Each structure stands twice: as structure tokens, then as C-alpha cells.
Amino acid sequence: MPRLDVREITxxxxxxxxxxxxxxMGPGETLTIVNDHEPTPLYYEMAAEVPAFDEGAYEVRQTASDEFVAEFPKTEQ
Structure with missing residues (x-):
């Protein structure tokens, strides 16, 4: 499962x-991103623009005051 810490990216x-x-990623894989804020704008962008994004299986959890871990799954198809 790919993991990307975007806090290190401009x-x-x-x-x-x-x-x-x-x-x-291949079908059925999930991209885990770590961010310094809840990635709500990214969620809406992916839902609107990326047909392979499985928005129903999206999950996000706050693990620290400045750390959010979000799961962006790709559909099986």
C-alpha cells in the first residue's frame, strides 16, 4: 500500500x-497520505475529477494535532 507524507512536499x-x-497504483490499491491538515479539498477534487477514486471507502483520522492520515482507495475496476 503506497504511503506518501505530503508534509515534506511544497x-x-x-x-x-x-x-x-x-x-x-493498480486497481484495488489504497494510497495513504499523511498531511498537516484534514485533506477535505483534496477529497472533493478527487471525487469530482478521478473516476477511479472510491470515495465511499475514503477514510481520514487525526493522529496528532498536526497530523492527519487519509486513505484514498482506487476502485477494483
Whole structure:
């Protein structure tokens, strides 16, 4: 399962990097991202623009005051 800590990526490049990593995944895989804030804008962007994003299986949890871990699953198809 790919894991990407985007806190280490310049904010302007984060979404592009996440999309590239998601595109490289196979069907049924899940991209885990670690962020310094809840990735709500990214969730809506993925739901609107990426047909392979399984928004129903998306999960996010806050693990520290400045750490959010989000699961972006790719559909099986």
C-alpha cells in the first residue's frame, strides 16, 4: 500500500504529486497520505475529477494535532 507524507512536499506541488502517485497504483490499491491538515479539498477534487477514486471507502483520522492520515482507495475496476 503506497504511503506518501505530503508534509515534506511544497504545498503548491502536493496535489499534483498525490494525483501522480494515485495514477501509478493498480486497481484495488489504497494510497495513504499523511498531511498537516484534514485533506477535505483534496477529497472533493478527487471525487469530482478521478473516476477511479472510491470515495465511499475514503477514510481520514487525526493522529496528532498536526497530523492527519487519509486513505484514498482506487476502485477494483
Amino acid at each position: 504545498p503548491v506541488n502536493r496535489h499534483d504529486t498525490i494525483h501522480e502517485e494515485f495514477d501509478r
